[in-house]
Amino acid sequence: xxxxxxxxxxxxxxxxxxxxxxxxxxxxxxxxxxxxxxxxxxxxxxxxxxxxxxxxxxxxxxxxxxxxxxxxxxxxxxxxxxxxxxxxxxxxxxxxxxxxxxxxxxxxxxxxxxxxxxxxxxxxxxxxxxxxxxxxxxxxxxxxxxxxxxxxxxxxxxxxxxxxxxxxxxxxxxxxxxxxxxxxxxxxxxxxxxxxxxxxxxxxxxxxxxxxxxxxxxxxxxxxxxxxxxxxxxxxxxxxxxxxxxxxxxxxxxxxxxxxxxxxxxxxxxxxxxxxxxxxxxxxxxxxxxxxxxxxxxxxxxxxxxxxxxxxxxxxxxxxxxxxxxxxxxxxxxxxxxxxxxxxxxxxxxxxxxxxxxxxxxxxxxxxxxxxxxxxxxxxxxxxxxxxxxxxxxxxxxxxxxxxxxxxxxxxxxxxxxxxxxxxxxxxxxxxxxxxxxxxxxxxxxxxxxxxxxxxxxxxxxxxxxxxxx
Numbered sequence: 001x002x003x004x005x006x007x008x009x010x011x012x013x014x015x016x017x018x019x020x021x022x023x024x025x026x027x028x029x030x031x032x033x034x035x036x037x038x039x040x041x042x043x044x045x046x047x048x049x050x051x052x053x054x055x056x057x058x059x060x061x062x063x064x065x066x067x068x069x070x071x072x073x074x075x076x077x078x079x080x081x082x083x084x085x086x087x088x089x090x091x092x093x094x095x096x097x098x099x100x101x102x103x104x105x106x107x108x109x110x111x112x113x114x115x116x117x118x119x120x121x122x123x124x125x126x127x128x129x130x131x132x133x134x135x136x137x138x139x140x141x142x143x144x145x146x147x148x149x150x151x152x153x154x155x156x157x158x159x160x161x162x163x164x165x166x167x168x169x170x171x172x173x174x175x176x177x178x179x180x181x182x183x184x185x186x187x188x189x190x191x192x193x194x195x196x197x198x199x200x201x202x203x204x205x206x207x208x209x210x211x212x213x214x215x216x217x218x219x220x221x222x223x224x225x226x227x228x229x230x231x232x233x234x235x236x237x238x239x240x241x242x243x244x245x246x247x248x249x250x251x252x253x254x255x256x257x258x259x260x261x262x263x264x265x266x267x268x269x270x271x272x273x274x275x276x277x278x279x280x281x282x283x284x285x286x287x288x289x290x291x292x293x294x295x296x297x298x299x300x301x302x303x304x305x306x307x308x309x310x311x312x313x314x315x316x317x318x319x320x321x322x323x324x325x326x327x328x329x330x331x332x333x334x335x336x337x338x339x340x341x342x343x344x345x346x347x348x349x350x351x352x353x354x355x356x357x358x359x360x361x362x363x364x365x366x367x368x369x370x371x372x373x374x375x376x377x378x379x380x381x382x383x384x385x386x387x388x389x390x391x392x393x394x395x396x397x398x399x400x401x402x403x404x405x406x407x408x409x410x411x412x413x414x415x416x417x418x419x420x421x422x423x424x425x426x427x428x429x430x431x432x433x434x435x436x437x438x439x440x441x442x443x444x445x446x447x448x449x450x451x452x453x454x455x456x457x458x459x460x461x462x463x464x465x466x467x468x469x470x
Contacts, residue, residue, distance in 0.1 A: 074434035077366070078426060080359040084352050085129070085407070085422045089122055091349070092333075092408035092415075098316045099336040100329035100410060114329060114410055121412030125419035132423025137431065140424055141198075141371055144191030148218070151188040154181025155225040162229065169229040171413075180413035182226050182234040186382050187417045189222060189238060193245050194374035215245070232270060233401030237386050239263055244381035248364070248374050284399040300325040301335040301394050305346075312342030329410040331402055334394045349408070350391070357384040360425055366432045376428050379421045 070076060093115070100114035107113075154172065158181055162169045171178040193215050219242045226235050239259075246256065271278050279294040287295030287302070304320035307313065318339045321328045328336050338346045360380030364373045383406045390405040392398030404411050406418050430436060 074432060074438040075429070077359050077362045077432060078429035078435065080355060081363075081422065081425055081429060084356045084359065085419075088349075088352055088356075088407040089126070089419075091337075092405075093119060093122060094315070095333050095337050095340075095408060096329055096410045098318065098340060099321050099333050101316075102321050102323070103329070106323075117412065118410050118415070121415045124412075125416045128416060129419040129423035129426070132420050133426035133430075135424075135427055137369060137372060137427070140191055140375065140427070141195045144188060144193075144195050147184065147188035148192040151181055151185035152222065152225070154179070155185060155222065155229070157181070158229050159225065170231050170234075177412065180411075182229070182231055183413045184417045185222060185226070186234070186237060186241060187379075187421055189219060190241050190245075190375055190378035190382065190421075192218070193242070194371050194378060197245060197249055197374055198369075198371035215242075227266065227270060230270075231402075232267070233389065233403030236389060236401065237382055237403065240381045240385035241378045244378045245374055248377045280400050284393075284396070287396070297326050297332065298396060298400065301332050302396060304332075304335040305338040305395065308339040308342040308345075310342050311344055312338070312340045315340050330404050331390070331400070331409065332394055333409045334391055334405055337408075338394075353384055353387045353406075356380075359429075360384070363425060363428050363432065367428060369431065372428045372431055376425060379425055383418060383421065 096118045097112070097115040101111040104113040104115070105111040157172055158169060161172065163171045163173045163178065165171070170180050170182060172181065196215050219238065223235050223238050226238065243256065243259070246259075271281055283290065283294035283296075283298050287298035289295065291299045300320060304318065304325055307319070313319075318328075318336050320339055321336055325332055325335060334346065334349070337349065341348075357380055360376055360383075364376035364380065367373060367376070386403055386406050389398060389401060390403055390409070393400045404414050407415065430439060
């Protein structure tokens with residue numbers, strides 16, 4: 001009991017009902033809550049209030065704050081894109097080595113043959129990605145037109161001198177390499193379309209009516225030429241790029257419906273006119289009914305995925321690659337990954353593509369330049385959309401279209417444009433608020449310093465104050 005307080009007063013104070021915070025009664029004069037210093041009589045020493053235990057969510061309240069701090073960093077998108085791209089390329093090389101070793105040994109006598117070719121493509125593509133990350137936005141605006149023209153020329157050449165495989169005419173034989181013009185055509189379409197729409201922007205607003213001429217006819221011409229080469233998968237990706245441009249400019253839903261209706265009709269015509277496509281649809285709808293025929297690849301892919309369990313049977317230990325699963329190193333490399341690394345490995349790959357999509361859309365929403373917004377959204381739709389189509393075909397929820405898994409599947413024609421697009425996104429990420437100041441504060445890296453010594457440095461190689469030559 002505190003000194004100066006009679007037993008009657010202490011007893012009365014214990015019988016008082018506590019008043020909730022904000023209750024009008026708390027503003028009235030009279031006995032206050034026990035332990036309130038203002039309630040103690042003159043000369044009394046207030047008792048220490050018992051320390052309340054932290055609320056259940058108190059320990060988790062710091063996590064969103066730390067996450068917000070991380071997401072608020074100017075170079076977060078840049079580092080996320082760079083890290084995810086590096087992980088996917090490294091994982092792709094590892095899986096190409098595993099998935100292609102048996103077939104390469106049988107066909108060439110060297111189990112590393114396809115892996116070495118993919119490594120050469122990566123060795124060329126990574127510097128291209130780095131160079132694109134250093135280029136200004138203006139370069140990409142200008143590059144779309146010649147790249148679009150070269151892509152159309154290449155697609156026309158495919159129709160006349162192209163090489164056919166499994167009913168699809170997609171490649172041009174250049175001796176030691178096969179060129180697939182439809183792959184750089186994706187990059188050409190998104191750059192050309194993004195520049196067309198951004199040039200017609202008024203006060204940052206792009207009218208969707210500008211899509212009709214010349215973007216829609218140009219996209220249709222490219223899609224028709226790809227379809228004539230029996231490449232349904234690439235046609236779907238081109239459509240995804242075009243729809244992403246539509247979405248960014250705020251086109252009405254009825255336009256989406258009309259375009260999708262035409263696309264579905266064209267797909268039905270392609271399936272009816274090409275026998276192998278109808279076989280693929282039949283094998284997709286009921287693969288186990290003809291597991292030795294039209295459903296063979298789908299069934300073997302599902303068997304490989306199911307054999308992996310939670311954590312896989314071990315890297316390099318796949319049984320499906322021993323002539324059981326066709327195109328194990330390209331179209332169905334995700335099945336080999338699931339067999340060797342298990343469900344956990346496949347979830348990691350899906351998560352990486354999810355992070356890649358988040359980073360690309362983050363750039364598209366944080367940069368005010370209309371061209372950057374359009375190109376970033378279209379590139380993200382291309383890479384992530386293609387991954388969805390490939391993975392969906394392997395697990396059986398989508399028909400088999402024959403398109404590779406970006407950055408992971410074998411194929412230099414697909415890897416190089418994809419790395420160039422990622423380099424472009426890295427360049428755009430530097431346009432986010434505060435990113436350029438953060439780069440200047442960090443200073444140039446070793447490669448940039450080497451270029452500056454050769455007199456080839458750009459804006460990113462600016463020396464810090466006080467660091468110049470004396």
